[in-house]
Amino acid sequence: MAEYTLKVRRYQPETSEGPYWEEFKVELDPSLSVLDGILQAKDRDDGSLSVRCSCRAAICGSCGMKINGQSGLGCKTQIGEAQELADKQASVGDGDRTIVVEPMGNMPVIKDLITDMESTHWEKIRRVTPWLLPHGEPPEREYIVEPESMIDITQSMACIQCGACVSSCLSMEADPDFIGPAALAKAYRFVGDPRDAETKERLHDLAEDPHGIYDCTHCFSCVDACPKGVAPMDQIMRLRRKAGEEGIEDPNSGHHHELAFVEIIEKKGTLDEVALPKESLAYGIKGKLKPSKRAIKEVLGALPTIFRTIRTGKVRTKWIAPHHKLPGGAQDEVKAIYKHAEEHREEFNIYITGEEDVEPEPDETETEEKV
Amino acid sequence: MKLAYWPGCVSRGFTPELHGSMAFTAEKLGIELVELDRANCCGAGVIAEHNQELADTLNARTFALAQQTGLAMMNICSTCQGAQSECQQRLDADSSYRAHINEVLSGQGLEYVKGKDGFTNKNFLWLLVEDYGLDKLAEQVVRPLSGLRVGPFYGCYVIRPKERLGYDEHPDRDIYLEKVIEALGGEVVEYDGARKCCGFPVITMNKETSLRQAGTHVGDAIDAGADCLVTPCPLCHLNLDMQQPDAAKVVNRDLGLAVLHLPQLVGLALGAEPKQLGMSKHIASTKWVEERLTGAAAPA
Numbered sequence: 177m178a179e180y181t182l183k184v185r186r187y188q189p190e191t192s193e194g195p196y197w198e199e200f201k202v203e204l205d206p207s208l209s210v211l212d213g214i215l216q217a218k219d220r221d222d223g224s225l226s227v228r229c230s231c232r233a234a235i236c237g238s239c240g241m242k243i244n245g246q247s248g249l250g251c252k253t254q255i256g257e258a259q260e261l262a263d264k265q266a267s268v269g270d271g272d273r274t275i276v277v278e279p280m281g282n283m284p285v286i287k288d289l290i291t292d293m294e295s296t297h298w299e300k301i302r303r304v305t306p307w308l309l310p311h312g313e314p315p316e317r318e319y320i321v322e323p324e325s326m327i328d329i330t331q332s333m334a335c336i337q338c339g340a341c342v343s344s345c346l347s348m349e350a351d352p353d354f355i356g357p358a359a360l361a362k363a364y365r366f367v368g369d370p371r372d373a374e375t376k377e378r379l380h381d382l383a384e385d386p387h388g389i390y391d392c393t394h395c396f397s398c399v400d401a402c403p404k405g406v407a408p409m410d411q412i413m414r415l416r417r418k419a420g421e422e423g424i425e426d427p428n429s430g431h432h433h434e435l436a437f438v439e440i441i442e443k444k445g446t447l448d449e450v451a452l453p454k455e456s457l458a459y460g461i462k463g464k465l466k467p468s469k470r471a472i473k474e475v476l477g478a479l480p481t482i483f484r485t486i487r488t489g490k491v492r493t494k495w496i497a498p499h500h501k502l503p504g505g506a507q508d509e510v511k512a513i514y515k516h517a518e519e520h521r522e523e524f525n526i527y528i529t530g531e532e533d534v535e536p537e538p539d540e541t542e543t544e545e546k547v
Numbered sequence: 548m549k550l551a552y553w554p555g556c557v558s559r560g561f562t563p564e565l566h567g568s569m570a571f572t573a574e575k576l577g578i579e580l581v582e583l584d585r586a587n588c589c590g591a592g593v594i595a596e597h598n599q600e601l602a603d604t605l606n607a608r609t610f611a612l613a614q615q616t617g618l619a620m621m622n623i624c625s626t627c628q629g630a631q632s633e634c635q636q637r638l639d640a641d642s643s644y645r646a647h648i649n650e651v652l653s654g655q656g657l658e659y660v661k662g663k664d665g666f667t668n669k670n671f672l673w674l675l676v677e678d679y680g681l682d683k684l685a686e687q688v689v690r691p692l693s694g695l696r697v698g699p700f701y702g703c704y705v706i707r708p709k710e711r712l713g714y715d716e717h718p719d720r721d722i723y724l725e726k727v728i729e730a731l732g733g734e735v736v737e738y739d740g741a742r743k744c745c746g747f748p749v750i751t752m753n754k755e756t757s758l759r760q761a762g763t764h765v766g767d768a769i770d771a772g773a774d775c776l777v778t779p780c781p782l783c784h785l786n787l788d789m790q791q792p793d794a795a796k797v798v799n800r801d802l803g804l805a806v807l808h809l810p811q812l813v814g815l816a817l818g819a820e821p822k823q824l825g826m827s828k829h830i831a832s833t834k835w836v837e838e839r840l841t842g843a844a845a846p847a
Contacts, residue, residue, distance in 0.1 A: 264718070268725035269737045346744040350759040390752040393760070394592055395744035396629075396707035407708075413596045420597060428752045437593040441605070445587045447556035456751045474754070481793060490789070490828045491561060500559070506585040509655045513608060516651040517601035522644075 179203050180255055182213055183274040186288050188224065195285070199274060200225075206256025210277065211239050213255050214289070226288035234403055237338030241289050242278040247344035247401040250277075250289075280343035282352070296352070297339045300359040304382070308366060311373035325370045328523075332365040332411050334404045341398035341408045353387040357398035357408030360389060364411035367418060376422060383419040383426040390416070390430030417523075427470065432459035442514045445502035450491075453478070548679065551613040552580035553668075555624040556588050557781040561789065564825025565781050565808045569623050569671070571824060572810040575817040576679065576687060580621070583612050589630040591782075592748070599637070600648070606634035607648050610668065611657035619678075620668040623810065625780030628670045629704020629712075635668065636711050670705055672779040672809055673713075676723045681730040689818040691732025695839050697812065698736040698773035699724035700764065700787065702780030703744050724777065727809070731816040738771035740764025745783040750790070755797055761786040762798030765806075775805040775836050777812045784808060791831045805833040815840065 180202050187195040200217035211229055218225040229239040232251045239250040244261045258275045266273045283291040310319070341357035348354045355363075363382055366372045382388040389412055398408040420431050436455030440448050457471035458464055467475075485491045501507060558566040573580050586609040588594075595602035609631070613620040622628055638645050639661050649658050660666075669677070675684060705712065706721045714720060721742065725735045746760030765787055768776055778784055786794070788806040795802040807815075811824045815836075826833040 264722060268722045268729075268735060271737075346760065347749070347756060349743075350746065350763070351753065351756040354756070386753060391749060391756060393744045393746055393756070394748040395703040397703075397744075399708045413592075416596050417598075430752050433751045434593055434597050437591070438597045438601075441588045441590070441594065447560065447588050447591070449557065449560040453751060474751075477754075477793075481789060484792065484830050485561070485789060488828045488830060490563065490830070502587065503584055506587075509585075509608065510587050510605070512654060513604045513651055514601065517598055517604050520600050520647075521598050522600040522647070 177203055178206055178256070178259075180213060180259055181274040182210070182217060183276045184214070184217075184225070184288070185276075185278040186225070187279075187285050189287060198222075202255075204255060206259070207254055209251045210241075210243050210253045210255050210258050210275065211250030213275075214250060214277065226290050228290050235336065237336035239289075240280045240291075240338040240340045240343060242276075242280060242343065244276050245278075247280060247340040247397075249338060249340065249403045252403045280339055282342055282345060282348045283339070291339070293339050293342075296348070296356070297337070297342050297358060300342075300356050301337070301362055303355060304359045304363040304366075305378070306359075306362050306366070308369065308372055309374040310371050319371050321370050328414075329365050329368040331406055332361045332368070332408075335361060335365075335406050336404055338403065340401040340403060341406070344397040344401035346395045346397050347391055347393045350393075351387060351391060354391045355382070355385065355388055357392075357412065360392070360415060361406050361408035361411040364415050367415060375418070379415065379419045379422055380424055382415060383424045383428075383430060386428055388428075389419065390426060390428045390433075427468070429456045429459075429470075432456050432463075435459060442511060443507075444499055445507050445510050446500070448499035451499070548577065549579040549581065549618055550621040550674070551616045551618040552582045553586055553609060553613070553620060553622045553627060554582065555622060555627045555781065557626075557785070558623060562781040562784055562808065564828045565623060565784070565810065568808055568810040568814050568819075568824040571819055572814040572817065575814065575819070576684075578679070581616055581618060583609065583616075583620075586612050589624075589627045590634075591626050592630050592633070595630065595633065602630070603634045603637055603644075604648050604651060606631050607638055607645075607659040608652055608655070608657060610635065610638075610666070611652055611659045613668070614660060614663050614666055615657070617664060619666070621671060621674050622668065623671045623779070623808075624782070625670060625702030625705040625778075626782045628668070631668055632704075632711050632713075670779055672705065672723050672727065673717070673720060675727060675813070676719075677717060681726055684727070684813070685730045685732075688731055688816045690816055690840065692728070692734075692812070692816050692840065693732050694842075695733045695836065696736045696772055696774045697728045697733045697807075698738050698768040698771065698776045699728065699741045700745070700768075700776045700778040700780075700783055700806075701742055702778060702783045705779060706742055724779070724809075727813070728777065731813065733812075733816075736768060736771050736773040738764075738767045738773065740767050745780075745786040747782045747786040750786065754793075757786065758790060758794040758797040761790055762794035762800075762802065765791060765794065765802045765804050766798055766800055769802065769804050773804060774839050775807055775833070777807045777809055779809040781808065789830050803831055805829065805831050805836045807833070807836070 182200045186198050202213040202216045230236040234252040241250050262275045279285045279289045280291045283296045392412045433456035458467040590602040728735050746757035750757040814824045821837050
């Protein structure tokens with residue numbers, strides 16, 4: 177048994193004007209959860225302390241919250257570990273050693289730790305048509321698929337809709353319209369399903385939406401937040417790969433950005449940062465002859481930035497000297513790698529395969545969350 | 548200390564001051580850098596988005612080039628660290644996949660060997676704390692950054708995902724910047740954005756989302772009283788510094804906060820003049836940092 181102080185961000189719409197902080201002292205074994213601590217405080221100190229929970233075993237997905245600033249499940253975060261993180265944070269900051277508990281981010285708060293998931297989670301989930309769309313007559317009995325063909329979507333099927341990834345999403349913080357990690361991971365669950373017949377339509381929809389797959393800022397927050405190892409960002413990258421393979425030319429320049437990047441490295445070995453935005457916005461001959469309105473607007477908008485960098489001497493040499501090339505034969509080695517890899521395009525899902533010779537480190541499936 | 552050094556693309560592109568300041572600072576610290584001049588771009592996650600095997604092979608080539616030198620590898624870019632660690636994880640996880648990748652490398656006289664001579668690839672930040680040592684660093688300081696209020700800005704790829712980035716072995720990697728700032732005699736500024744995303748990865752696809760992130764973090768740091776930010780990631784630097792005037796428009800407020808590369812902050816404490824560290828190349832003026840270090844009064 178040890179004593180912990182939980183500092184809870186509270187909001188009681190019936191009695192308080194706005195949110196406020198309240199500290200609760202709890203006493204429990206370090207191996208018990210932060211949720212256990214909250215329930216003890218509710219039981220002993222204040223019955224009005226509100227939290228959504230049910231299974232207490234990381235299955236129902238009800239108790240999403242932020243603990244010391246990190247999104248996750250209250251029931252899956254051991255209070256002893258939460259204290260260690262609080263101690264670490266206090267060691268470099270002005271803060272005290274309390275365990276800070278807040279409602280999930282990116283969502284309106286209804287009461288204390290209970291958030292309204294409708295507008296920021298469920299609405300977005302519905303947005304991606306989260307059900308199978310097969311064509312033709314349904315089979316007499318079940319659909320038969322090869323087990324191997326389902327491996328790729330196993331990760332996205334593990335989602336328990338807790339909203340921790342949405343809470344942690346840094347793109348959504350800046351753009352509330354972003355479809356977001358939970359819904360896009362759910363979208364991949366159907367895009368990758370061999371029974372679904374509207375993959376192409378789904379990909380067009382998600383790639384062309386300015387708040388779709390290319391609005392993800394690749395920050396890995398959702399990967400660390402997810403208590404079930406769904407790795408939503410990885411699923412978004414798979415959606416991008418599929419959209420690219422379909423050749424979908426989205427108006428956000430997402431696909432062209434990817435192509436331009438890949439081609440520049442093949443040609444030059446290192447990234448030519450002058451060529452990348454140019455090629456991304458006005459890709460290929462067609463783009464050069466007839467750049468899109470957006471490309472013209474973006475280039476004009478970038479002119480002040482370009483002039484500023486010339487003025488400080490940041491990029492002066494770039495405009496005189498061409499981008500440097502790799503020395504003696506190294507570029508040919510890079511090209512040989514391209515030739516080999518573009519023939520195979522091997523994809524490697526570390527969650528599912530390739531663990532046979534992983535050293536006896538902590539179990540892969542147990543390490544998603546370190547709070 | 549002698550290291551195989553991968554400077555990355557951006558330090559030789561839009562942030563030339565990073566490359567220069569790293570060379571200066573390494574010399575002052577007595578670190579010899581053997582530049583991997585034949586190595587290629589890490590792919591920054593974009594090549595992996597296109598073709599995982601391609602990204603894995605390209606980075607396996609870089610690791611193999613480093614292993615040829617027999618030295619530990621160092622990078623100076625959070626993004627390189629993240630992209631390379633991701634590929635290394637896939638390569639290390641499966642011997643048959645590694646053999647498949649090495650097939651093409653063998654034609655170039657190269658091979659990536661898992662764990663060869665305890666092979667590591669560390670960002671300068673990690674190396675400074677774990678291998679060089681903070682005590683030794685503090686001993687080298689000739690101009691303590693006394694009174695300089697520094698906001699740390701990590702860049703996503705040295706802090707997430709934790710299970711890939713060696714946090715089991717080094718759980719404090721996400722507070723190293725604070726430790727370095729303190730070792731140099733500076734004052735750490737706590738603000739909301741230290742471990743958030745700068746927004747750079749979506750600058751082409753959604754400029755507003757991208758710059759709102761950068762502008763918000765810079766603004767938060769100013770509100771918390773920072774004199775400057777420091778980052779181990781040149782891509783973060785592009786959004787926080789080069790794009791700062793445009794970011795200010797998106798968040799609709801005045802900004803104007805100096806953003807230093809990590810080797811610049813270290814270099815200042817080791818006695819370098821700001822000009823030697825290329826600070827005049829920055830877009831957001833670093834004048835205030837210079838004045839602060841020479842003891843000028845705070846701005847009104």
